[in-house]
Amino acid sequence: MRKRLPSLALLLALLAGWEAVVRLAGVSALVIPAPSAVFAVLWSGLVTPGFLWQHIWVTGAETLLGFALGCSIGFVCGLVLGEVEPLRRLLWPYVLATQVVPKLALGPIFIIWFGFGMTSTVVITALICFFPLLENTMTGLQAATPEKRDLFRMLGARQWQTLLRLKIPSGLPVIMAGVRIAIVLALVGAVVGEFIGGSEGLGASIIAAQGMMDSTLMFALFIAIAAMGLLFYQLTLIIERWLLRGWLKGTIT
Amino acid sequence: MSTDTAFFSVDRVSHAYEDGTAVLRAIDWSIPAGAFHCLVGRSGCGKTTLLKLVAGLVQATEGGVRIEGQAIQGPSPKVGFVFQAPALLEWLSVIDNVLLPISLHRRVQVADRGTAAELLELVGIADLAKRHPGQLSGGQQSRAALARALVTSPPALLMDEPFAALDAITREELQDDLLRLVALRRTTVLFVTHDIAEAVYLGDRVAVMDQGKIALTTSIDLAKPRACDCRYDPHFTAHCQKIRAAMTLHTVELD
Numbered sequence: 393m394r395k396r397l398p399s400l401a402l403l404l405a406l407l408a409g410w411e412a413v414v415r416l417a418g419v420s421a422l423v424i425p426a427p428s429a430v431f432a433v434l435w436s437g438l439v440t441p442g443f444l445w446q447h448i449w450v451t452g453a454e455t456l457l458g459f460a461l462g463c464s465i466g467f468v469c470g471l472v473l474g475e476v477e478p479l480r481r482l483l484w485p486y487v488l489a490t491q492v493v494p495k496l497a498l499g500p501i502f503i504i505w506f507g508f509g510m511t512s513t514v515v516i517t518a519l520i521c522f523f524p525l526l527e528n529t530m531t532g533l534q535a536a537t538p539e540k541r542d543l544f545r546m547l548g549a550r551q552w553q554t555l556l557r558l559k560i561p562s563g564l565p566v567i568m569a570g571v572r573i574a575i576v577l578a579l580v581g582a583v584v585g586e587f588i589g590g591s592e593g594l595g596a597s598i599i600a601a602q603g604m605m606d607s608t609l610m611f612a613l614f615i616a617i618a619a620m621g622l623l624f625y626q627l628t629l630i631i632e633r634w635l636l637r638g639w640l641k642g643t644i645t
Numbered sequence: 646m647s648t649d650t651a652f653f654s655v656d657r658v659s660h661a662y663e664d665g666t667a668v669l670r671a672i673d674w675s676i677p678a679g680a681f682h683c684l685v686g687r688s689g690c691g692k693t694t695l696l697k698l699v700a701g702l703v704q705a706t707e708g709g710v711r712i713e714g715q716a717i718q719g720p721s722p723k724v725g726f727v728f729q730a731p732a733l734l735e736w737l738s739v740i741d742n743v744l745l746p747i748s749l750h751r752r753v754q755v756a757d758r759g760t761a762a763e764l765l766e767l768v769g770i771a772d773l774a775k776r777h778p779g780q781l782s783g784g785q786q787s788r789a790a791l792a793r794a795l796v797t798s799p800p801a802l803l804m805d806e807p808f809a810a811l812d813a814i815t816r817e818e819l820q821d822d823l824l825r826l827v828a829l830r831r832t833t834v835l836f837v838t839h840d841i842a843e844a845v846y847l848g849d850r851v852a853v854m855d856q857g858k859i860a861l862t863t864s865i866d867l868a869k870p871r872a873c874d875c876r877y878d879p880h881f882t883a884h885c886q887k888i889r890a891a892m893t894l895h896t897v898e899l900d
Contacts, residue, residue: 539728539732543728546700546702547746557749558734639779
Protein backbone atom coordinates (compact mmCIF):
# COMPACT_ATOMS: atom_id res chain seq x y z
CA MET A 393 0.00 0.00 0.00
CA ARG A 394 2.81 2.38 0.98
CA LYS A 395 4.42 1.82 -2.44
CA ARG A 396 1.17 2.76 -4.21
CA LEU A 397 0.73 5.99 -2.28
CA PRO A 398 2.74 8.13 -4.75
CA SER A 399 0.70 6.81 -7.72
CA LEU A 400 -2.51 7.62 -5.89
CA ALA A 401 -1.25 11.09 -5.04
CA LEU A 402 -0.38 11.64 -8.70
CA LEU A 403 -3.91 10.67 -9.75
CA LEU A 404 -5.46 13.09 -7.27
CA ALA A 405 -3.11 15.86 -8.38
CA LEU A 406 -3.96 15.26 -12.03
CA LEU A 407 -7.69 15.28 -11.31
CA ALA A 408 -7.38 18.47 -9.29
CA GLY A 409 -5.34 20.12 -12.05
CA TRP A 410 -7.87 19.03 -14.66
CA GLU A 411 -10.78 20.39 -12.61
CA ALA A 412 -8.96 23.69 -12.07
CA VAL A 413 -8.07 24.14 -15.75
CA VAL A 414 -11.61 23.37 -16.90
CA ARG A 415 -13.15 25.79 -14.39
CA LEU A 416 -10.69 28.63 -14.67
CA ALA A 417 -10.30 28.56 -18.45
CA GLY A 418 -14.02 27.99 -18.96
CA VAL A 419 -13.57 25.04 -21.31
CA SER A 420 -16.88 23.86 -22.73
CA ALA A 421 -18.25 20.65 -21.19
CA LEU A 422 -18.74 19.44 -24.73
CA VAL A 423 -14.99 19.41 -25.31
CA ILE A 424 -13.67 18.35 -21.92
CA PRO A 425 -16.06 17.87 -19.02
CA ALA A 426 -14.90 18.61 -15.47
CA PRO A 427 -14.06 15.53 -13.36
CA SER A 428 -16.68 16.54 -10.82
CA ALA A 429 -19.37 16.49 -13.52
CA VAL A 430 -18.13 13.12 -14.78
CA PHE A 431 -18.31 11.64 -11.28
CA ALA A 432 -21.78 13.07 -10.80
CA VAL A 433 -22.95 11.25 -13.93
CA LEU A 434 -21.14 8.11 -12.83
CA TRP A 435 -22.85 8.34 -9.47
CA SER A 436 -26.31 8.62 -11.00
CA GLY A 437 -25.44 5.80 -13.38
CA LEU A 438 -24.24 3.43 -10.68
CA VAL A 439 -26.25 4.39 -7.58
CA THR A 440 -29.43 6.35 -8.27
CA PRO A 441 -31.18 5.63 -10.57
CA GLY A 442 -28.39 3.22 -11.68
CA PHE A 443 -29.14 3.21 -15.42
CA LEU A 444 -25.57 1.98 -16.20
CA TRP A 445 -25.89 -1.45 -14.63
CA GLN A 446 -27.92 -2.93 -17.43
CA HIS A 447 -25.28 -1.83 -19.96
CA ILE A 448 -22.44 -3.05 -17.77
CA TRP A 449 -24.19 -6.39 -17.51
CA VAL A 450 -24.64 -6.65 -21.31
CA THR A 451 -21.05 -5.67 -22.16
CA GLY A 452 -19.68 -7.91 -19.37
CA ALA A 453 -21.69 -10.87 -20.63
CA GLU A 454 -20.60 -10.29 -24.23
CA THR A 455 -16.97 -9.97 -23.20
CA LEU A 456 -16.96 -13.10 -21.07
CA LEU A 457 -19.00 -15.19 -23.50
CA GLY A 458 -16.84 -14.20 -26.44
CA PHE A 459 -13.70 -14.67 -24.37
CA ALA A 460 -14.71 -18.15 -23.19
CA LEU A 461 -15.78 -19.22 -26.66
CA GLY A 462 -12.74 -17.79 -28.46
CA CYS A 463 -10.26 -19.07 -25.89
CA SER A 464 -11.63 -22.62 -25.83
CA ILE A 465 -11.80 -22.92 -29.60
CA GLY A 466 -8.36 -21.31 -29.96
CA PHE A 467 -6.90 -23.66 -27.34
CA VAL A 468 -8.35 -26.79 -28.93
CA CYS A 469 -7.29 -25.72 -32.45
CA GLY A 470 -3.82 -24.91 -31.08
CA LEU A 471 -3.60 -28.42 -29.61
CA VAL A 472 -4.68 -30.04 -32.86
CA LEU A 473 -2.35 -27.96 -35.05
CA GLY A 474 0.48 -28.32 -32.54
CA GLU A 475 0.18 -32.10 -32.44
CA VAL A 476 -0.69 -33.00 -36.02
CA GLU A 477 2.28 -31.96 -38.13
CA PRO A 478 0.72 -32.51 -41.62
CA LEU A 479 -2.36 -30.51 -40.65
CA ARG A 480 -0.17 -27.69 -39.38
CA ARG A 481 1.76 -27.58 -42.64
CA LEU A 482 -1.51 -27.57 -44.60
CA LEU A 483 -3.30 -24.88 -42.59
CA TRP A 484 -0.56 -22.63 -41.24
CA PRO A 485 -0.43 -20.22 -44.24
CA TYR A 486 -4.19 -19.70 -43.92
CA VAL A 487 -3.95 -19.17 -40.20
CA LEU A 488 -1.32 -16.49 -40.80
CA ALA A 489 -3.35 -14.89 -43.56
CA THR A 490 -6.50 -14.69 -41.46
CA GLN A 491 -4.52 -13.27 -38.57
CA VAL A 492 -3.58 -10.25 -40.66
CA VAL A 493 -7.24 -9.49 -41.43
CA PRO A 494 -8.45 -6.82 -38.99
CA LYS A 495 -11.16 -8.79 -37.21
CA LEU A 496 -13.22 -5.70 -36.39
CA ALA A 497 -13.53 -5.02 -40.10
CA LEU A 498 -15.59 -8.19 -40.29
CA GLY A 499 -18.23 -6.65 -37.98
CA PRO A 500 -20.58 -5.45 -40.72
CA ILE A 501 -20.69 -8.87 -42.39
CA PHE A 502 -21.41 -10.52 -39.04
CA ILE A 503 -24.34 -8.16 -38.61
CA ILE A 504 -25.69 -9.40 -41.94
CA TRP A 505 -25.19 -13.01 -40.81
CA PHE A 506 -26.23 -12.84 -37.17
CA GLY A 507 -28.30 -9.66 -36.98
CA PHE A 508 -27.96 -6.67 -34.66
CA GLY A 509 -27.38 -7.37 -30.98
CA MET A 510 -25.50 -9.69 -28.75
CA THR A 511 -24.72 -12.57 -31.12
CA SER A 512 -22.70 -10.47 -33.58
CA THR A 513 -20.70 -8.87 -30.77
CA VAL A 514 -20.00 -12.22 -29.12
CA VAL A 515 -18.81 -13.65 -32.44
CA ILE A 516 -16.44 -10.72 -33.06
CA THR A 517 -15.10 -10.97 -29.52
CA ALA A 518 -14.59 -14.72 -29.86
CA LEU A 519 -12.77 -14.24 -33.15
CA ILE A 520 -10.42 -11.71 -31.58
CA CYS A 521 -9.67 -14.02 -28.62
CA PHE A 522 -9.14 -17.03 -30.88
CA PHE A 523 -5.79 -16.04 -32.34
CA PRO A 524 -3.69 -15.30 -29.25
CA LEU A 525 -4.79 -18.65 -27.79
CA LEU A 526 -4.16 -20.53 -31.02
CA GLU A 527 -0.70 -19.12 -31.43
CA ASN A 528 0.36 -19.31 -27.77
CA THR A 529 -0.95 -22.87 -27.42
CA MET A 530 1.03 -23.96 -30.47
CA THR A 531 4.15 -22.22 -29.18
CA GLY A 532 3.59 -23.49 -25.64
CA LEU A 533 3.42 -27.11 -26.78
CA GLN A 534 7.01 -26.80 -28.02
CA ALA A 535 8.25 -25.59 -24.62
CA ALA A 536 9.06 -29.02 -23.15
CA THR A 537 12.82 -29.69 -23.40
CA PRO A 538 14.04 -32.56 -25.65
CA GLU A 539 15.25 -34.35 -22.51
CA LYS A 540 11.78 -34.32 -20.99
CA ARG A 541 10.32 -35.66 -24.23
CA ASP A 542 12.93 -38.43 -24.23
CA LEU A 543 12.06 -39.12 -20.60
CA PHE A 544 8.41 -39.63 -21.50
CA ARG A 545 9.41 -41.88 -24.40
CA MET A 546 11.68 -43.87 -22.08
CA LEU A 547 8.78 -44.27 -19.66
CA GLY A 548 6.59 -45.61 -22.46
CA ALA A 549 4.08 -42.72 -22.34
CA ARG A 550 1.45 -42.60 -25.06
CA GLN A 551 0.99 -39.51 -27.22
CA TRP A 552 -2.06 -38.27 -25.29
CA GLN A 553 -0.23 -38.79 -21.99
CA THR A 554 2.75 -36.80 -23.25
CA LEU A 555 0.34 -34.08 -24.34
CA LEU A 556 -1.67 -33.95 -21.12
CA ARG A 557 1.08 -34.56 -18.60
CA LEU A 558 4.10 -32.93 -20.25
CA LYS A 559 3.37 -30.60 -23.15
CA ILE A 560 0.31 -28.76 -21.80
CA PRO A 561 1.75 -28.25 -18.30
CA SER A 562 5.10 -27.17 -19.78
CA GLY A 563 3.38 -24.71 -22.07
CA LEU A 564 0.93 -23.41 -19.49
CA PRO A 565 2.89 -20.19 -18.71
CA VAL A 566 2.91 -19.32 -22.44
CA ILE A 567 -0.74 -20.34 -22.86
CA MET A 568 -1.75 -18.20 -19.88
CA ALA A 569 0.11 -15.24 -21.37
CA GLY A 570 -2.18 -15.71 -24.39
CA VAL A 571 -5.20 -15.72 -22.07
CA ARG A 572 -4.07 -12.42 -20.56
CA ILE A 573 -3.76 -10.87 -24.02
CA ALA A 574 -7.17 -12.30 -24.94
CA ILE A 575 -9.06 -10.83 -21.98
CA VAL A 576 -7.86 -7.32 -22.81
CA LEU A 577 -8.72 -7.77 -26.48
CA ALA A 578 -12.10 -9.26 -25.54
CA LEU A 579 -13.26 -6.03 -23.94
CA VAL A 580 -12.08 -4.03 -26.95
CA GLY A 581 -13.95 -6.48 -29.19
CA ALA A 582 -17.16 -6.22 -27.21
CA VAL A 583 -17.14 -2.41 -27.04
CA VAL A 584 -16.26 -1.92 -30.71
CA GLY A 585 -18.69 -4.68 -31.68
CA GLU A 586 -21.40 -2.63 -29.96
CA PHE A 587 -20.29 0.48 -31.84
CA ILE A 588 -21.07 -1.36 -35.05
CA GLY A 589 -24.17 -3.30 -34.25
CA GLY A 590 -25.31 -2.96 -30.65
CA SER A 591 -28.39 -1.39 -29.14
CA GLU A 592 -27.38 -2.08 -25.56
CA GLY A 593 -24.12 -2.11 -23.63
CA LEU A 594 -21.38 0.38 -22.80
CA GLY A 595 -20.14 0.64 -26.40
CA ALA A 596 -23.64 1.27 -27.71
CA SER A 597 -24.10 3.84 -24.93
CA ILE A 598 -21.00 5.71 -26.12
CA ILE A 599 -22.52 5.97 -29.59
CA ALA A 600 -25.82 7.10 -28.06
CA ALA A 601 -24.00 9.69 -25.93
CA GLN A 602 -22.19 10.92 -29.03
CA GLY A 603 -25.57 11.35 -30.72
CA MET A 604 -26.70 13.51 -27.79
CA MET A 605 -23.37 15.39 -27.75
CA ASP A 606 -23.07 14.33 -24.09
CA SER A 607 -19.30 14.26 -23.54
CA THR A 608 -19.71 14.00 -19.80
CA LEU A 609 -21.60 10.74 -20.14
CA MET A 610 -18.96 9.48 -22.58
CA PHE A 611 -16.21 10.09 -20.03
CA ALA A 612 -18.26 8.32 -17.38
CA LEU A 613 -18.60 5.37 -19.76
CA PHE A 614 -14.82 5.34 -20.39
CA ILE A 615 -14.27 5.01 -16.67
CA ALA A 616 -16.81 2.20 -16.39
CA ILE A 617 -15.13 0.33 -19.27
CA ALA A 618 -11.65 0.85 -17.83
CA ALA A 619 -12.79 -0.39 -14.42
CA MET A 620 -14.34 -3.45 -16.02
CA GLY A 621 -11.13 -4.15 -17.94
CA LEU A 622 -9.05 -3.88 -14.78
CA LEU A 623 -11.39 -6.21 -12.93
CA PHE A 624 -11.29 -8.86 -15.67
CA TYR A 625 -7.52 -8.59 -15.95
CA GLN A 626 -7.08 -9.03 -12.20
CA LEU A 627 -9.40 -12.06 -12.24
CA THR A 628 -7.30 -13.58 -15.04
CA LEU A 629 -4.15 -12.98 -12.99
CA ILE A 630 -5.70 -14.75 -10.01
CA ILE A 631 -6.68 -17.73 -12.16
CA GLU A 632 -3.21 -17.78 -13.72
CA ARG A 633 -1.53 -17.74 -10.33
CA TRP A 634 -3.74 -20.59 -9.19
CA LEU A 635 -3.01 -22.68 -12.30
CA LEU A 636 0.72 -22.02 -12.11
CA ARG A 637 0.99 -22.53 -8.35
CA GLY A 638 3.30 -25.49 -8.93
CA TRP A 639 5.85 -23.38 -10.84
CA LEU A 640 5.56 -20.46 -8.46
CA LYS A 641 6.50 -22.68 -5.56
CA GLY A 642 9.87 -23.06 -7.23
CA THR A 643 10.54 -19.35 -7.34
CA ILE A 644 9.16 -18.05 -4.05
CA THR A 645 10.77 -19.28 -0.87
CA MET B 646 33.54 -61.83 -24.64
CA SER B 647 30.73 -64.24 -23.95
CA THR B 648 27.32 -62.90 -24.82
CA ASP B 649 25.42 -65.56 -22.89
CA THR B 650 25.26 -63.68 -19.61
CA ALA B 651 25.25 -60.24 -21.20
CA PHE B 652 22.47 -57.88 -20.23
CA PHE B 653 23.18 -55.45 -23.05
CA SER B 654 24.74 -56.66 -26.30
CA VAL B 655 25.66 -54.12 -28.94
CA ASP B 656 26.29 -55.90 -32.25
CA ARG B 657 28.21 -54.10 -34.98
CA VAL B 658 26.23 -50.93 -34.55
CA SER B 659 26.81 -48.10 -36.97
CA HIS B 660 24.93 -44.87 -37.05
CA ALA B 661 24.90 -41.88 -39.35
CA TYR B 662 23.02 -38.60 -39.27
CA GLU B 663 20.45 -37.94 -41.96
CA ASP B 664 23.03 -36.03 -43.99
CA GLY B 665 25.25 -39.12 -44.03
CA THR B 666 27.84 -38.04 -41.45
CA ALA B 667 28.95 -41.16 -39.61
CA VAL B 668 28.61 -40.92 -35.83
CA LEU B 669 29.26 -44.52 -34.80
CA ARG B 670 31.29 -47.07 -36.74
CA ALA B 671 30.74 -50.79 -36.15
CA ILE B 672 30.60 -50.77 -32.35
CA ASP B 673 30.66 -54.12 -30.54
CA TRP B 674 30.08 -54.19 -26.84
CA SER B 675 28.53 -56.36 -24.23
CA ILE B 676 27.72 -55.55 -20.64
CA PRO B 677 27.22 -58.48 -18.25
CA ALA B 678 24.28 -58.34 -15.83
CA GLY B 679 25.21 -56.45 -12.69
CA ALA B 680 28.30 -54.80 -14.20
CA PHE B 681 29.08 -51.10 -14.09
CA HIS B 682 30.55 -49.93 -17.39
CA CYS B 683 31.69 -46.41 -18.15
CA LEU B 684 32.09 -44.80 -21.52
CA VAL B 685 34.41 -41.80 -21.77
CA GLY B 686 35.07 -39.52 -24.66
CA ARG B 687 35.28 -35.89 -25.70
CA SER B 688 32.13 -33.99 -26.54
CA GLY B 689 30.87 -34.89 -29.99
CA CYS B 690 32.59 -38.29 -30.11
CA GLY B 691 29.25 -40.13 -30.35
CA LYS B 692 28.96 -41.40 -26.78
CA THR B 693 25.53 -39.91 -26.13
CA THR B 694 24.29 -41.30 -29.46
CA LEU B 695 25.47 -44.77 -28.45
CA LEU B 696 23.68 -44.43 -25.12
CA LYS B 697 20.45 -43.36 -26.84
CA LEU B 698 20.78 -46.31 -29.23
CA VAL B 699 21.08 -48.70 -26.30
CA ALA B 700 18.07 -46.97 -24.72
CA GLY B 701 16.03 -47.49 -27.89
CA LEU B 702 15.51 -43.75 -28.31
CA VAL B 703 17.48 -43.74 -31.56
CA GLN B 704 17.36 -46.39 -34.28
CA ALA B 705 20.73 -47.68 -35.52
CA THR B 706 21.52 -47.31 -39.21
CA GLU B 707 23.20 -50.73 -39.13
CA GLY B 708 23.46 -53.47 -36.54
CA GLY B 709 21.33 -53.72 -33.43
CA VAL B 710 21.11 -53.84 -29.66
CA ARG B 711 19.85 -56.78 -27.62
CA ILE B 712 18.65 -56.75 -24.03
CA GLU B 713 18.92 -60.20 -22.42
CA GLY B 714 19.12 -61.67 -25.90
CA GLN B 715 16.03 -59.89 -27.24
CA ALA B 716 16.51 -57.37 -30.04
CA ILE B 717 15.09 -54.02 -28.90
CA GLN B 718 12.35 -52.24 -30.86
CA GLY B 719 12.17 -49.11 -28.72
CA PRO B 720 12.52 -47.96 -25.10
CA SER B 721 12.33 -50.92 -22.73
CA PRO B 722 10.67 -50.86 -19.31
CA LYS B 723 13.68 -52.82 -18.04
CA VAL B 724 15.87 -49.77 -18.47
CA GLY B 725 15.93 -46.54 -16.49
CA PHE B 726 17.52 -43.44 -17.99
CA VAL B 727 19.16 -40.56 -16.14
CA PHE B 728 19.67 -37.48 -18.28
CA GLN B 729 22.34 -34.83 -18.28
CA ALA B 730 19.84 -32.31 -16.90
CA PRO B 731 17.64 -33.62 -14.07
CA ALA B 732 14.55 -33.11 -16.31
CA LEU B 733 12.18 -32.89 -13.34
CA LEU B 734 8.66 -31.59 -13.95
CA GLU B 735 8.53 -28.18 -12.26
CA TRP B 736 4.80 -28.34 -11.52
CA LEU B 737 5.01 -31.56 -9.50
CA SER B 738 6.38 -32.07 -6.02
CA VAL B 739 9.54 -34.14 -5.65
CA ILE B 740 7.64 -37.24 -4.54
CA ASP B 741 5.21 -36.95 -7.49
CA ASN B 742 8.18 -36.58 -9.84
CA VAL B 743 9.69 -39.76 -8.41
CA LEU B 744 6.34 -41.52 -8.85
CA LEU B 745 5.95 -40.40 -12.49
CA PRO B 746 7.17 -43.69 -14.04
CA ILE B 747 4.42 -45.46 -12.09
CA SER B 748 1.63 -42.89 -12.41
CA LEU B 749 1.96 -42.92 -16.21
CA HIS B 750 0.88 -46.55 -16.29
CA ARG B 751 -1.43 -47.14 -13.37
CA ARG B 752 -2.96 -45.61 -10.27
CA VAL B 753 -0.34 -44.91 -7.60
CA GLN B 754 -0.92 -47.05 -4.52
CA VAL B 755 0.08 -46.60 -0.91
CA ALA B 756 2.85 -49.17 -1.36
CA ASP B 757 4.28 -47.13 -4.26
CA ARG B 758 4.39 -44.03 -2.08
CA GLY B 759 6.27 -46.13 0.45
CA THR B 760 8.79 -47.23 -2.19
CA ALA B 761 9.29 -43.67 -3.37
CA ALA B 762 9.74 -42.38 0.17
CA GLU B 763 12.29 -45.13 0.84
CA LEU B 764 14.22 -44.19 -2.30
CA LEU B 765 14.26 -40.53 -1.31
CA GLU B 766 15.63 -41.68 2.04
CA LEU B 767 18.35 -43.67 0.24
CA VAL B 768 19.38 -40.73 -1.94
CA GLY B 769 19.31 -38.49 1.12
CA ILE B 770 16.48 -36.07 0.35
CA ALA B 771 13.61 -37.63 2.33
CA ASP B 772 12.84 -34.30 3.98
CA LEU B 773 12.33 -32.59 0.60
CA ALA B 774 9.55 -34.90 -0.66
CA LYS B 775 6.87 -32.18 -0.64
CA ARG B 776 9.06 -29.47 -2.16
CA HIS B 777 9.03 -28.46 -5.81
CA PRO B 778 12.05 -28.86 -8.10
CA GLY B 779 12.64 -25.10 -8.26
CA GLN B 780 13.24 -25.07 -4.53
CA LEU B 781 16.03 -27.66 -4.77
CA SER B 782 19.75 -27.22 -5.35
CA GLY B 783 21.38 -28.82 -8.40
CA GLY B 784 22.68 -31.76 -6.38
CA GLN B 785 19.28 -32.35 -4.78
CA GLN B 786 17.65 -32.28 -8.21
CA SER B 787 20.11 -34.89 -9.48
CA ARG B 788 19.28 -37.03 -6.45
CA ALA B 789 15.57 -36.75 -7.19
CA ALA B 790 16.19 -37.71 -10.84
CA LEU B 791 18.16 -40.74 -9.68
CA ALA B 792 15.34 -41.78 -7.36
CA ARG B 793 12.86 -41.42 -10.24
CA ALA B 794 14.96 -43.67 -12.47
CA LEU B 795 15.07 -46.32 -9.75
CA VAL B 796 11.45 -46.26 -8.58
CA THR B 797 10.32 -49.07 -10.88
CA SER B 798 13.44 -51.08 -9.82
CA PRO B 799 14.71 -51.47 -13.40
CA PRO B 800 17.44 -54.11 -13.80
CA ALA B 801 19.53 -51.62 -15.75
CA LEU B 802 20.35 -47.91 -15.72
CA LEU B 803 21.67 -45.75 -18.54
CA MET B 804 23.24 -42.51 -17.39
CA ASP B 805 24.23 -39.59 -19.58
CA GLU B 806 26.73 -37.38 -17.71
CA PRO B 807 24.24 -37.01 -14.86
CA PHE B 808 26.68 -35.26 -12.51
CA ALA B 809 28.48 -33.07 -15.06
CA ALA B 810 26.89 -29.83 -13.87
CA LEU B 811 27.63 -30.35 -10.16
CA ASP B 812 30.48 -29.05 -8.05
CA ALA B 813 33.32 -31.47 -7.21
CA ILE B 814 32.29 -32.30 -3.63
CA THR B 815 28.61 -32.82 -4.46
CA ARG B 816 29.65 -34.96 -7.41
CA GLU B 817 31.80 -37.21 -5.20
CA GLU B 818 28.92 -37.64 -2.75
CA LEU B 819 26.55 -38.56 -5.54
CA GLN B 820 29.07 -41.00 -7.04
CA ASP B 821 29.32 -42.83 -3.71
CA ASP B 822 25.55 -42.86 -3.30
CA LEU B 823 25.11 -44.19 -6.82
CA LEU B 824 27.63 -47.00 -6.27
CA ARG B 825 25.93 -47.95 -3.01
CA LEU B 826 22.45 -48.01 -4.60
CA VAL B 827 23.36 -50.04 -7.67
CA ALA B 828 25.42 -52.51 -5.60
CA LEU B 829 22.41 -52.96 -3.32
CA ARG B 830 20.11 -53.76 -6.25
CA ARG B 831 22.68 -55.43 -8.49
CA THR B 832 21.75 -52.98 -11.25
CA THR B 833 23.55 -53.13 -14.60
CA VAL B 834 24.84 -49.65 -15.44
CA LEU B 835 26.15 -47.94 -18.53
CA PHE B 836 27.51 -44.57 -17.48
CA VAL B 837 28.59 -41.96 -20.02
CA THR B 838 30.95 -39.20 -18.90
CA HIS B 839 33.71 -36.96 -20.18
CA ASP B 840 35.46 -37.06 -16.80
CA ILE B 841 38.21 -39.70 -16.75
CA ALA B 842 38.53 -39.80 -12.97
CA GLU B 843 34.78 -40.26 -12.62
CA ALA B 844 34.86 -43.17 -15.07
CA VAL B 845 37.74 -44.88 -13.26
CA TYR B 846 36.16 -44.34 -9.85
CA LEU B 847 32.76 -45.71 -10.85
CA GLY B 848 33.41 -48.36 -13.47
CA ASP B 849 34.34 -52.02 -13.35
CA ARG B 850 35.27 -51.51 -16.93
CA VAL B 851 35.91 -48.34 -18.92
CA ALA B 852 35.68 -47.86 -22.65
CA VAL B 853 37.12 -44.90 -24.47
CA MET B 854 35.28 -43.63 -27.50
CA ASP B 855 36.97 -41.57 -30.14
CA GLN B 856 35.58 -40.49 -33.51
CA GLY B 857 32.75 -43.03 -33.37
CA LYS B 858 34.94 -46.00 -32.48
CA ILE B 859 35.90 -47.72 -29.27
CA ALA B 860 39.56 -46.78 -28.95
CA LEU B 861 40.26 -48.74 -25.77
CA THR B 862 38.53 -50.93 -23.23
CA THR B 863 40.11 -51.61 -19.90
CA SER B 864 39.13 -53.33 -16.66
CA ILE B 865 39.55 -51.35 -13.47
CA ASP B 866 41.00 -53.59 -10.76
CA LEU B 867 40.53 -51.26 -7.82
CA ALA B 868 39.03 -52.61 -4.59
CA LYS B 869 35.23 -52.57 -4.25
CA PRO B 870 33.42 -50.93 -2.62
CA ARG B 871 35.38 -47.83 -3.57
CA ALA B 872 36.47 -45.48 -0.87
CA CYS B 873 37.16 -41.82 -1.34
CA ASP B 874 40.91 -42.10 -0.75
CA CYS B 875 41.35 -44.56 -3.62
CA ARG B 876 41.30 -41.52 -5.89
CA TYR B 877 44.83 -40.76 -4.70
CA ASP B 878 46.08 -44.32 -5.17
CA PRO B 879 48.93 -44.69 -7.73
CA HIS B 880 46.90 -47.46 -9.38
CA PHE B 881 44.03 -45.06 -9.86
CA THR B 882 46.32 -42.51 -11.47
CA ALA B 883 47.83 -45.16 -13.72
CA HIS B 884 44.38 -46.06 -15.02
CA CYS B 885 43.59 -42.42 -15.63
CA GLN B 886 46.82 -41.92 -17.57
CA LYS B 887 46.18 -44.92 -19.75
CA ILE B 888 42.70 -43.65 -20.62
CA ARG B 889 43.95 -40.14 -21.15
CA ALA B 890 46.53 -41.45 -23.60
CA ALA B 891 43.87 -43.33 -25.59
CA MET B 892 41.76 -40.17 -25.83
CA THR B 893 44.56 -38.09 -27.31
CA LEU B 894 46.04 -40.75 -29.57
CA HIS B 895 44.81 -39.36 -32.86
CA THR B 896 45.89 -35.81 -32.11
CA VAL B 897 49.36 -37.08 -31.24
CA GLU B 898 49.52 -38.86 -34.57
CA LEU B 899 48.60 -35.66 -36.36
CA ASP B 900 51.43 -33.69 -34.79
